Amino acid sequence: MAKRKLQRFAENATFNHFFQPLWEELAAGFPLRGKWNSDFFGNDNPVIIEMGCGKGEYTVDLSDKYPERNFIGIDKKGARMWRGAKTSIEDNRKNVAFVRTRAENICMVFGPGEIDEIWITFPEPQPNSPRHSKRFTSPEFISRYRKLLKPGGIIHLKTDSDLFYTYTLEVINESGHELLYSNNDLYANPTDPEVKDVIDVQTHYEKIWLAQGLTIKYLRFRLKEE
Numbered sequence: 558m559a560k561r562k563l564q565r566f567a568e569n570a571t572f573n574h575f576f577q578p579l580w581e582e583l584a585a586g587f588p589l590r591g592k593w594n595s596d597f598f599g600n601d602n603p604v605i606i607e608m609g610c611g612k613g614e615y616t617v618d619l620s621d622k623y624p625e626r627n628f629i630g631i632d633k634k635g636a637r638m639w640r641g642a643k644t645s646i647e648d649n650r651k652n653v654a655f656v657r658t659r660a661e662n663i664c665m666v667f668g669p670g671e672i673d674e675i676w677i678t679f680p681e682p683q684p685n686s687p688r689h690s691k692r693f694t695s696p697e698f699i700s701r702y703r704k705l706l707k708p709g710g711i712i713h714l715k716t717d718s719d720l721f722y723t724y725t726l727e728v729i730n731e732s733g734h735e736l737l738y739s740n741n742d743l744y745a746n747p748t749d750p751e752v753k754d755v756i757d758v759q760t761h762y763e764k765i766w767l768a769q770g771l772t773i774k775y776l777r778f779r780l781k782e783e
């Protein structure tokens with residue numbers, strides 16, 4: 558394994574806001590599950606998670622923009638996450654944490670109703686996934702989000718992928734969720750007040766795709782009450 562990657566793994570292990578529980582530890586009961594605010598952040602602020610945070614810049618930049626909210630980035634790739642974890646320490650941000658785990662494990666990381674909002678940022682489209690169950694907006698993932706979100710909690714999606722955007726709109730329509738806003742070319746009218754807040758902070762991949770001239774799609778929705 559590359560030396561730099563090993564150095565990042567080693568440094569991640571020293572960060573007190575970086576968690577990488579083993580499966581056995583999750584199965585035995587992750588200590589912060591249901592207690593993120595009381596036992597880690599030490600406040601009652603809203604908790605927002607980013608699924609597939611990659612380098613974590615979006616999580617860190619949102620935490621800077623909204624100091625009265627708590628942000629947790631989730632990804633399976635520790636060497637990438639190191640960037641956001643390191644920056645948030647250098648910036649002395651107290652409202653950020655990272656969990657290195659597979660996204661499928663989130664119900665073992667967070668307790669029922671613990672999350673206020675979920676950001677899904679430039680997820681892998683998973684075109685060949687059987688029944689698309691690996692897609693972060695599949696019915697399988699939505700049922701996980703339902704367990705974690707507070708009533709009325711919001712899910713945001715930013716993507717460059719037509720496939721993922723269209724697929725998510727279909728999931729929302731077919732399941733009767735409440736589409737709050739959708740835009741298939743987010744940067745076409747950047748001064749639109751509805752848009753400005755969403756493009757104010759950009760993810761690593763968002764910057765790359767924008768530089769290549771790709772269109773960015775965005776939607777947000779609320780789950781149908783059961």
Ligand SMILES: C[S@@+](CC[C@H](N)C(=O)[O-])C[C@H]1O[C@@H](n2cnc3c(N)ncnc32)[C@H](O)[C@@H]1O
Nearest residue numbers: 609610611632633634659660678679760761762
């Ligand atoms: C295209 S990158 C986007 C990164 C970041 N959100 C951005 O916009 O810059 C997708 C990320 O999702 C993560 N990912 C994909 N499947 C995952 C899974 N099942 N569990 C956790 N992370 C996953 C990858 O490791 C990768 O960092």
